[in-house]
Amino acid sequence: MSKCRHCNIEITDDTQVCPLCRCVVEVDEHTDNRYPDIRFRTQKLHLAVRIFLFVAIILEVLFVYLNYKFYHGILWSLITGAGFAYIYFIARFAILNDNADYRAKFLTLTFFGILYVILIDVCIGYHGWSVNFVLPGGLLFVDLAIVILMFVNRRNWQSYIMLEISMIFLSAIPLLLMKFHIVTETFISGVAFVVSVLLFVGTVIIGDRRARMELKRRFHMR
Known part of the structure; x- marks a missing residue:
């Protein structure tokens, strides 16, 4: 015991x-x-996830057949299949996986959620709203969540610095897509990138010594 x-x-x-x-x-x-x-509870959760996977496979096979049989220009079965896969991923990675850090879970699930919305946009004919608004909006949502988590976990706020650095690189993706004319709405994408940069800079300046110590520890600097 x-x-x-x-x-x-x-x-x-x-x-x-x-x-x-x-x-x-x-x-x-x-x-x-x-x-x-907690073993019995965990076993029940694993069983529920396996049952969901089995039912999802059966439903998706049916949806693919119906989509093929009554095709009207929209691959809606691809949307349902990706939705089932995303729910299964949430269950396996976010709920049943005790080894992954909650920060990694949050960022990964948000990122794949954005990709799922982009897939929906592509499947229904692609109008660009997913990359113009949902992508930078999702990045701004993560930045806001980081600020909230830092206030909630004030004793360990410096542990979010690496997540802030990751957000700077992710926020640069819409700016890169502008070069290929995939993203056409520049304002919200620019705001998302500026907010990510300012969040990191503000943390380093306000955090002072603790922030610098965290960066040195993360990047193995003396």
Whole structure:
């Protein structure tokens, strides 16, 4: 039987990390606070995900047949298939995967969500609204979420610096697409890039020594 010294709870299953704070647990037989065995709950979640995958495959085969049989210029079965895949990815990566950091989960799911919206735009004839508005809008949403998370997690705000750097590179994608005339609305894309840059610069300036220490640690600088 294990105990988390940080949360002061006892864990009855065989996990080596605390389900609440992800800290390494220690063996301890003397404690009053008990955390229930989570194995049965996890097994049920895995079973539910497998059932969903099976049902999704059957439905997608049916949708492909109907789309082929009654085709009217829109590959709507591709949209449903990508939607099923995205839901399955959320379940496997965001819910059942305990190893991935929540920041990586948030950024990855947002990124693939934007790609899914772009796919919808392409399948219905491509009008450009996905790359002109949804793509930079999604990037601005991530920047806003970073600010909120930094305020909520004030003791560890410097851990979001690498995410801010990633957002600068991602926000440069719409600017690059302008060169190929894929993105035609320049204002919101420019705003997304400027906000990402200012968020990083502001963090470094306001964070001062802690921000510089975090950058040195991340990039292995002396």
